[in-house]
Amino acid sequence: MKQKLTDVARVIRSKNSGPFELTLDIMFKDRAAFEAFRARGVLTPAVVARLYGVPEPHILKFIYFEPANAVKVTMRRPLPSGAPGDSDIYGAQQHAPLMAFESDA
Amino acid sequence: MTAPREFRILSTTAILGYGYPLESFERGLAREPHLLGVDAGSSDPGPYYLGSGKSFTDRACVKRDLRHMLREGVRRGIPVIVGSAGGAGARPHLDWCLEIVRELAREEQLQFKMGIITADVPKETVLTALRAGRVHPMDQVPPLTEEAVRESTHVVAQMGPEPLIRALDAGCQVVIAGRCYDPAVFSAPALRAGYPPGLAIHLGKILECAAIAATPGSGADCALGTLTDDAFVVEALNPARRFTVESTAAHTLYEKSDPWHLPGPGGELNLEQCSFTELADGRVQVKGTRFVPSPKYMLKLEGARCTGYRAACVAGTRDPIMIGQIDSVLQAVRAQVDKLLQGEKVSGRIFTHVYGLNGVMGSLEPVKITAAHELGLLIEAVAATQAEADSLCGLFRSTLMHYGYPGRISTAGNLAFPFSPSDMALGKLFEFSVYHLLETEGLDLFPLTVESV
Numbered sequence: 001m002k003q004k005l006t007d008v009a010r011v012i013r014s015k016n017s018g019p020f021e022l023t024l025d026i027m028f029k030d031r032a033a034f035e036a037f038r039a040r041g042v043l044t045p046a047v048v049a050r051l052y053g054v055p056e057p058h059i060l061k062f063i064y065f066e067p068a069n070a071v072k073v074t075m076r077r078p079l080p081s082g083a084p085g086d087s088d089i090y091g092a093q094q095h096a097p098l099m100a101f102e103s104d105a
Numbered sequence: 106m107t108a109p110r111e112f113r114i115l116s117t118t119a120i121l122g123y124g125y126p127l128e129s130f131e132r133g134l135a136r137e138p139h140l141l142g143v144d145a146g147s148s149d150p151g152p153y154y155l156g157s158g159k160s161f162t163d164r165a166c167v168k169r170d171l172r173h174m175l176r177e178g179v180r181r182g183i184p185v186i187v188g189s190a191g192g193a194g195a196r197p198h199l200d201w202c203l204e205i206v207r208e209l210a211r212e213e214q215l216q217f218k219m220g221i222i223t224a225d226v227p228k229e230t231v232l233t234a235l236r237a238g239r240v241h242p243m244d245q246v247p248p249l250t251e252e253a254v255r256e257s258t259h260v261v262a263q264m265g266p267e268p269l270i271r272a273l274d275a276g277c278q279v280v281i282a283g284r285c286y287d288p289a290v291f292s293a294p295a296l297r298a299g300y301p302p303g304l305a306i307h308l309g310k311i312l313e314c315a316a317i318a319a320t321p322g323s324g325a326d327c328a329l330g331t332l333t334d335d336a337f338v339v340e341a342l343n344p345a346r347r348f349t350v351e352s353t354a355a356h357t358l359y360e361k362s363d364p365w366h367l368p369g370p371g372g373e374l375n376l377e378q379c380s381f382t383e384l385a386d387g388r389v390q391v392k393g394t395r396f397v398p399s400p401k402y403m404l405k406l407e408g409a410r411c412t413g414y415r416a417a418c419v420a421g422t423r424d425p426i427m428i429g430q431i432d433s434v435l436q437a438v439r440a441q442v443d444k445l446l447q448g449e450k451v452s453g454r455i456f457t458h459v460y461g462l463n464g465v466m467g468s469l470e471p472v473k474i475t476a477a478h479e480l481g482l483l484i485e486a487v488a489a490t491q492a493e494a495d496s497l498c499g500l501f502r503s504t505l506m507h508y509g510y511p512g513r514i515s516t517a518g519n520l521a522f523p524f525s526p527s528d529m530a531l532g533k534l535f536e537f538s539v540y541h542l543l544e545t546e547g548l549d550l551f552p553l554t555v556e557s558v
Contacts, residue, residue: 017361018148018243018362019152019537020537020540021362023358023360025359027355053469063363065365067354067357067364067380068351068354068358068364070358076245077245079467080536080537081537082151082535082536082537083536084412084413084454084456084485084534084536085467086467087464087465087466088465088466088467089150096466
């Protein structure tokens with residue numbers, strides 16, 4: 001059986017962390033859902049790299065943050081915010097590949 | 106036993122000009138705050154605003170938000186602090202905000218002592234520090250070059266609380282400051298009163314976004330912070346919102362790369378021992394945040410420079426045959442345009458944003474084949490002059506309009522334009538040129554001017 005990330009997460013979002021980094025936040029519905037997801041270890045820097053089609057070293061940080069029942073992933077921005085060709089100045093619409101993420105439950 | 110001392114801070118709105126309900130503001134005033142604070146800026150809207158000297162917020166909206174803060178602050182003798190005035194917080198932004206403040210003082214017949222703090226860093230100062238090895242790139246930022254400094258229209262440093270404290274020491278009722286580290290606006294008066302820096306700065310970090318950290322969140326509503334010597338409490342001032350442990354803790358993630366360690370001027374906030382506790386009535390108490398000074402006092406520099414001019418054209422296609430081969434059509438048009446311009450004195454770059462395919466995520470988009478029945482196209486041309494950008498954009502547009510791709514049935518034209526004119530000259534293009542840390546030893550970067558308004 002597959003478990004969709006959207007079934008256990010309440011918030012999935014992206015935003016700039018400064019003009020040169022993009023940061024992804026996944027907040028789980030409660031502590032139990034967060035701990036269960038963390039224990040399964042299905043989301044890793046390598047998985048995020050694959051979801052976004054970038055080399056793994058572009059995933060800069062992967063952090064569990066218990067106070068918010070959250071996982072934070074920070075990655076390199078393909079282009080600095082506002083550079084020619086940039087498509088998302090605030091970085092606020094780069095979250096969708098995580099919404100599609102599902103794993104074996 | 107006496108009650109523990111407390112310091113109450115009213116943050117009116119997430120960004121000056123985003124608005125706040127007067128009912129919330131009045132509920133906040135009824136709590137007799139020791140500070141009315143607001144963060145007026147961000148680097149989030151991109152490099153254009155810092156580079157061009159323009160505000161990303163609207164003048165009428167900024168004036169509206171400031172009117173109530175100034176009137177009530179001055180009348181009640183509560184300090185009013187505005188940080189990152191005018192958005193990007195360089196001299197033109199600061200002047201823009203000061204003009205609004207003076208206008209309001211006349212209209213409301215207010216008299217007060219105003220502290221003005223600039224955050225512009227002279228290029229010579231940056232160059233000297235750069236040569237001395239005292240400038241360091243932030244993560245993912247290339248090393249700074251002298252050329253980048255020289256070409257920047259504005260370079261600012263995010264000030265910490267110290268310059269704001271100096272203004273309060275000078276007896277200023279109102280402080281209008283250039284670029285600030287966002288929490289400094291709120292932490293400065295609390296630090297001045299001797300509250301612990303970890304808690305004061307963490308509270309500032311939440312209050313700089315006002316009710317965004319509440320639930321439901323809003324960038325256009327007030328929040329109140331109450332600081333004591335061993336904790337702080339945040340609360341919304343609108344019965345429709347409350348702070349929860351989750352909303353408060355989640356805010357620590359917002360726009361940051363590591364929620365446990367939050368670097369700022371002179372050190373970092375460490376949240377490893379931090380606890381969040383829900384109290385009655387939608388309030389949250391936070392304890393245990395520590396401030397860890399860094400070995401060297403560092404400030405973040407921000408600069409932007411003009412790197413060219415931009416022209417753009419918006420169009421759409423509803424043709425399934427063209428949509429099916431959109432990538433190769435755009436590639437062929439690009440090649441044709443390049444060929445046409447060979448030997449001409451027009452050069453530059455074309456970027457195509459294809460909405461319905463990968464216009465939002467570009468190279469990060471995992472969906473490679475679109476199922477859309479129509480596509481939106483944004484043609485972006487960038488060149489050294491506006492004339493060249495216009496030429497490139499126009500040529501790409503006309504070539505694409507009439508390009509005969511394989512299997513074409515619709516032979517009258519490939520694009521639907523929403524406007525005449527179809528092309529827009531967008532003027533100067535700015536890019537971030539400086540996003541670096543500066544060792545500030547021995548430098549006084551934030552001069553204070555005191556003015557009687």
